[in-house]
Amino acid sequence: MQSEWTRPEATAPPPRPHSPLISPNTVSQVNRARVLQALYDVGPLSRADLARLTEVSRATIGSIVQPMIDSEMLAEGDPQPSSAAGGKPSRPLWFSPNSPPIAAVHLLPGHVETALVSAGGTILTTASREYPADTRDADLVVDAVADALDELFAPNRPAALGVGIAVGGMVNTDSGTIVQVNLAPGLAGLPIGPLIADRTGLPVYVDLHPRVQALGDRWFGQGRGLSTFASLYAGEALGVGLVLNGSVHRGPGGAGGEIGHSIVQVDGLPCRCGQRGCWETIATHRWLRDEAARLNLPSASTLTVGPLTRLAAKGHPGAAQLFDRYVDNLAVGITNIQQLLAPGLFILHGDVVAGGEALRGKIEWRVRQRTAAHPGSQPQIAFSALHDDSTLLGAAGLVLSHFLQLTP
Template structure:
């Protein structure tokens, strides 16, 4: 695999410059005045911050076309030059890799998938290298350099160190993924928990843009939660903030893989739902699609399993709302394929459990394909590039 002769360096040498750029990235194009208002900076500070970014081509400035047709001198609009740098994002699942090539504005230019027949770290790294090599070949046709690679993995991930502490679906422990991937790809690498990476993408480019506090709850093989508090994605002291899947909602409920009983995940995770549908129907249900089909066909007991799952998720979301008071909760994940079977129960349990005005929190569903999770990995790489805080892996 080729390596870049020189790592691209973002020319924002102050927190103010990163802040202005991030503001324009999420909300632009903006006038300098509006960029200052949104970022809480003076006009002089904004001018100082944008100067090197304009010189290096990361920002451009000019009036909108419609403004040019009006009388007077319109205020110039500052916008991000998305073609100035490219990024790669890889989402690792238990049986597949999904990779994307994005521009600086995190717009997907190309997406690729590859099967993952072996979950051991070595074969996974080789598969990641293959996809990265393919995307780099396409990126070579563009003028902008590839400035970073983001990798999203489920489980306990130490982003600062670039280490996957524990990933239950891959059965990994203490894998220095950023360092190993950087050696293979020749790029700066950011490794993050997949739900946190998706949350970064929603914060900067999606349904969380402009919100000081929101949560992303993912429903699927596991039940995940990404949190934004006061404009910052929360990782927690030990990297496990937002473990909504292991909130106990029924102490007498089924045993969870974490050792407790009645966790949200033990009731609403896909494996738990499939096992329960198999138990109550007496059918040999092998996966979530079959379980959903039985529930929709009215097979006795199946729909009640989903109702119980919805209640558990609703209670878990209410706990987050009670503790943090987010403006919005975004529900996503592959489990939304069955959303019609438990949507009412989520809302009812949330309303019944949320305390006071916490019940006013907006609950929004966003079905997102796995390419959007890979885009989240790219967003984490963009975030590291802008703030100059990549994982320990370097190209």
């Protein structure tokens, strides 16, 4: 009989999860990505600035940036005057004009917009194509995108980092497939990512339009250097992209982002998605025009936010009332997002921007009225400074996020 003091027979330990060691090559890639991210977040920086920001020595920074200078990813600017303390004049680093550009695509119902974007966020050239909005022929859509990209790349095809595609509907980001576009049902099921990758030989990334816009803000707009904010599109439709802790938020396979179809009125107006009471039913052009017709406002069938704001400012009967209701309806959805996730900053895109300061200030005031008070978390409303370029710059940002390994 075995004593309680007898050592039990040795058995193999249960297998434990493990992770591979990080190779020197992977460390180099991560360090390069962090230096590039610092430049995007702050702007042109000297080696000394980068060393302070990343908390490493200037020698380490030199070993990271020199290969990128040699490969023409980065370039040194003109020497800057030294500080009052003296020392060697610094030379700020920024993206070289010869660095690989990025191809950006905005796929709309019946229309394709494309741009070649520099690594520093400058739109170099654009091209567009049309296709039948009601088509179910995948080749027509793919041909339109590929032809526009061919025009961008002519006459000398550059070694682009990749292609980013923004789609105004649900997508599967894992497979690069369009799931659903309410305004273009024929696009459902189209594997646009793999098909364009086959045509171009480049890596292709596909995502929902509002998330792409958020990436434009994150890399090139008011979201630079911020870890958390929301990017909201309001006009014909509603959509939101959320940047949380430095990365754009995606559900499994790219789910989520359809904030326009969150329910704000139980048993409310019917929505084109088949539900009732969606936020879109009370805060888009469709609702605005229906209400304008009921109030006998001029040009009701084509009314947008800019003309409504001007009518309200002139004291037109009914316009001020409709303006206030539109503000309230937008503020309801924004408040819900703030209460749940507290992004703090909401960057607005789309036709809503035409409302100017009168609209922006009222939305911010209403949201603050309805939001639970918390120290240091007063929500802010801002209009995008990227204007009409926001989606194409965001598509470039989609490629950058993958290149810099910031996409989960």
